[in-house]
Amino acid sequence: MMTDEVEKVTDDDESQQRPASRRKDPEPRQRSGGGWRFVLLGVALLVAASGSFAWWQTSGDEDRKTAETRDAVLLQARQDIATMNTLDYRKVDAGVKAWGAVTTGTLRDQLTQVSKEDRQLLAEQKKISTGRVVDASVVDLDASSATVIAAVEVTVQDAAKPDSEPTVKRNRFSADIVKVGGRWRIETLQQVAVSLS
Amino acid sequence: MRIVRRGWPVALAAVLLVVGLLGWYMSIDLQRSEAADNGAVVDSKTTAQVQASVSQALGRVLTYDYQDPASTEAAADELLAGAARTEYDTLFASLQERAPGQKLMLSAQVQAIGVKELHGSTARLLVFLDQSSRRAKDDESSVSAAQLAVTAKKVGGVWKITQLKPL
Numbered sequence: 625m626m627t628d629e630v631e632k633v634t635d636d637d638e639s640q641q642r643p644a645s646r647r648k649d650p651e652p653r654q655r656s657g658g659g660w661r662f663v664l665l666g667v668a669l670l671v672a673a674s675g676s677f678a679w680w681q682t683s684g685d686e687d688r689k690t691a692e693t694r695d696a697v698l699l700q701a702r703q704d705i706a707t708m709n710t711l712d713y714r715k716v717d718a719g720v721k722a723w724g725a726v727t728t729g730t731l732r733d734q735l736t737q738v739s740k741e742d743r744q745l746l747a748e749q750k751k752i753s754t755g756r757v758v759d760a761s762v763v764d765l766d767a768s769s770a771t772v773i774a775a776v777e778v779t780v781q782d783a784a785k786p787d788s789e790p791t792v793k794r795n796r797f798s799a800d801i802v803k804v805g806g807r808w809r810i811e812t813l814q815q816v817a818v819s820l821s
Numbered sequence: 822m823r824i825v826r827r828g829w830p831v832a833l834a835a836v837l838l839v840v841g842l843l844g845w846y847m848s849i850d851l852q853r854s855e856a857a858d859n860g861a862v863v864d865s866k867t868t869a870q871v872q873a874s875v876s877q878a879l880g881r882v883l884t885y886d887y888q889d890p891a892s893t894e895a896a897a898d899e900l901l902a903g904a905a906r907t908e909y910d911t912l913f914a915s916l917q918e919r920a921p922g923q924k925l926m927l928s929a930q931v932q933a934i935g936v937k938e939l940h941g942s943t944a945r946l947l948v949f950l951d952q953s954s955r956r957a958k959d960d961e962s963s964v965s966a967a968q969l970a971v972t973a974k975k976v977g978g979v980w981k982i983t984q985l986k987p988l
Contacts, residue, residue, distance in 0.1 A: 658827065661827070661830035661831055661834070662830055664830065664831065664834045665830040665831075665833060665834045665837070667834070668833070668834035668835070668836075668837035668838045668841065669834075669837055670841075671837065671838055671841030671842065671845075672837035672838070672840045672841035672844070673841070674841065674844075674845070675840065675841030675842060675843065675844025675845040675848070676840065676841065676844045677844070678844055678845055678848035679843075679844035679845075679847045679848045680844075681848070682847070682848040682851045682852055683847075683848075683851060685851075685857075687857070687863050687864075688851060688852075688854075688856070688857045690862070690863045691856040691857050691859060691860075691863045692854075692856045692857075694856070694859075694861065694862050694863065695855075695856045695859075758968070758988050759937075759947050759968070759970055759988055760935075760937075760947065761861075761935025761936065761937045761946065761947040762861070762862050762935060762937075763862075763933065763934075763935040764862075765862050772935075773933045773934075773935050773947060773949060775947065775949075775968040775988045794968065794988075796932075796933070796949045796966060796968055798933060816932055816933050816949050816966075817966075818932070818951045818964050818965070818966045819932065819951065820928070820930055820951050820953050820964060
């Protein structure tokens, strides 16, 4: 629409100028040559308008936003689920603090209220657990909550028996994730148990 | 003065061209991003379709009754393709050898399933599978929890499993 108008203006401009230039203008070539500038301007206006529109449309695309949210949730959840399966007996306080940082709600309350005695117990067990998310997928998603499933490998090294081989366990987890204060946090984390019907 | 007066359309055109090309570039760049290219979860209809198809397929293909191996084999013919098919044939052959003697029965049920990637007619999934086996001969039974990375392709309107990798 806009461009049509611009081009029309340019045409009018030329048609009015040409007869006039024959009569009066001392530099006819330069004068009539001015038209291409307006054609260029018209084309540039078209490019600018369409480019801005395309940018605006793409950046406002809901599907694209959802896709980005999905990837952000998954990335965060993978890290956080690994954190939840990690604890070093030498750094129990730091480990518990890390759990608190990636969780929210009741789960967070439970984890941060781990008593001194329990912490002592964890330290005395002399275990180093390291969680690794082997694979994960978003199952459900909206703007502020998501469900993620994750296949987790937990390696446990028993420091009381330094010569022993670490044991490796495979676990299946399902996590409900919610966005709190601009960060995705784990609200519930459950093992997916076998239940054949 | 004259140059300035005559030059302004060109200068303005240059600015507009830069703005327009930047807009197109950003738009294409955003569309080409990996996130936008992946329809998993975003395309909720297809995601649900793939989940349902793969769940059903795994259930049928990994359920086996020594008295009726033919129906499992038929399911495999129908729902498996590519590498998954080849691997399954090996598995099925060894199963056929021991099953009648042990009176073996297997069943499988999908417990949780998520689509990780969805590009056109190819999907990658993470599946939590519950499996049980029962040997009627000595009345032994066991259950196990499996985690599978599955690739599915839509062939002729049907989602077929082309890759099946235990994690």
